[in-house]
């Protein structure tokens with residue numbers, strides 16, 4: 486194991502795929518007739534109203550890419566799920582969730598990956614979600630193609646596609662092994678815009694390969710790039726270890742988790758721009774380091790900023806001055 490972890494990160498994508506897979510732990514046990522999770526959260530909508538959004542985490546075949554920072558493969562299976570399984574998973578969750586205005590169908594990969602979500606199920610899926618005010622799915626930019634067109638033609642509510650930009654730093658993006666360039670991202674975003682489809686961009690705060698002192702600047706540059714691509718929402722994700730590869734980068738000195746003050750400053754920057762909504766993803770925020778004394782107040786500030794989309798005052802802290 487020591488030898489494995491000390492091996493340098495390879496240069497080619499195929500070798501990187503292998504390197505990343507070799508460092509993985511086991512998958513979680515999942516069932517193809519149930520989503521692996523589902524929940525409801527409040528979110529600020531584009532028109533400024535607050536409302537409930539159901540998120541259904543669909544169980545399906547693993548994404549074909551092997552991005553260095555990704556841990557979504559944990560809750561996937563290795564084969565395409567049977568026909569009917571995805572609509573059944575959606576109904577399973579909707580039967581158990583309170584009613585909401587919007588819905589996210591997140592599948593740990595690309596919704597328009599035919600090996601993940603069979604196209605034959607599109608009609609049943611569209612029917613199951615027809616009464617929502619907005620439907621949000623996720624997709625790699627290179628799969629905004631025929632399947633996307635087919636689903637869009639069936640989907641009655643306005644559609645929004647969440648695409649991981651990850652970072653606008655071209656060299657870091659290449660090393661993340663997403664096999665995507667900034668031009669490809671912009672091209673896919675342009676197509677969504679032409680079709681009247683919303684874009685939600687995911688931006689990593691302090692990804693692997695990025696120097697800590699550059700991370701805020703590149704988070705801000707990435708927010709700018711996403712809005713230049715007509716994103717209506719930018720979601721900031723503090724990069725986390727735990728998928729094997731990122732843990733290995735940490736031991737190699739190529740990754741450190743972002744400090745909360747970097748996450749805060751990136752959110753402050755994005756919200757102050759006023760170009761669209763900017764959220765910080767709080768699902769794993771407990772892993773982000775900061776002063777213990779003011780941590781609860783600062784996390785509450787981030788929650789309130791997500792809702793208000795206003796830059797709020799920092800809570801005073803006698804221990805750290807509220808900023809460490």
Ligand code: SF4
Pocket residue numbers: 548549550551552555556557593594595625649663
């Ligand atoms: S494209 Fe998305 S889901 Fe697929 S490996 Fe990369 S980050 Fe993970």
Ligand SMILES: [Zn+2]
Pocket residue numbers: 776777778779780802803804805806807808809
């Ligand atoms: Zn403090």
